[in-house]
Amino acid sequence: MSDVEAWVREFARSVVAEAPRLTELDSAIGDADHGANLSRGLTAVVAALEDSSFPDDGALLKKVGMVLVSTVGGASGPLYGTFFLRAAGSIGDGFPAAFRAGVDGVAARGKAAPGDKTMLDTLVPAAEALAAGKDWAAVVDAADAGRDATIPLVARKGRASYLGERSAGHLDPGATSAALLVTAAAVTLGASG
Structure with missing residues (x-):
């Protein structure tokens, strides 16, 4: 298994484990489905990885993106799908570029x-x-600080933006799942150097 596949699998594992919390966060400022939707999509991703072999990490990431776009409802499917599809095209230039x-x-x-x-x-x-070449602990710290900084913000995009000022004071569920993506990379790619 490549490091990139290990990263995707660790992200899937952590989202499934955190799905109830992600949905709880989303119930405050969204549709209360972020955890359930993302968990369903990443479970489908893992099933697709089991059923396929890939010539390289780019092909693997492209498959991940396509599965997420087709299985995850709401905004998170297209957004996470786009993340992996775009990363697929740049993985040959290294993980930071991807x-x-x-x-x-x-x-x-x-x-x-x-x-x-x-x-x-x-x-x-x-x-x-x-991009600055920081170690994985610093990368995770940067991600977590960004996630936590969403609490006082008033949402300007997505379902939460409909709440206006009432969206302030809540942790953003998308920022929270994105932090799981970064931590999964640190766990898998950081362990391999």
């Missing part, structure tokens, strides 16, 4: 930026830390 490409894809797809109270509040600081 991660950045994925983040840029999410920003373009969601027409969002850091400060909008979305997964980008977690992903952008992580991508910047990776």
Whole structure:
């Protein structure tokens, strides 16, 4: 199993484990389905990995993206799907470049930026830390700080934006699942050097 496949599998494992918490966070400012939707999609991803072999990590990441787009409802399917599809095209340039490409894809797809109270509040600081050559602990710290910084924000994108000022004071569920993505990379890719 490649390090990249191990990363995807660890992300799936952590999302399934955290699905009730993600859904609870989403019930405060969204549709109360983030954990359930993402868990269903990543369970389908793991099943697809079991049933397939891939010539390289790019092909594997492309498959992950396509499965997520087709199985996850709401905004998180297209956004996470886009992340993996974009990362697939850049994985040959190394993990930091692939991660950045994925983040840029999410920003373009969601027409969002850091400060909008979305997964980008977690992903952008992580991508910047990776690009700067920081160690995995610093990358995770950057992601977690970005996630936690969503609490006071007023949402400007997604379902939470409909709440206006009432969205402040809540942790963003997408930023929280994105932190699991970063931690999964640290656990798997960090362990391999």
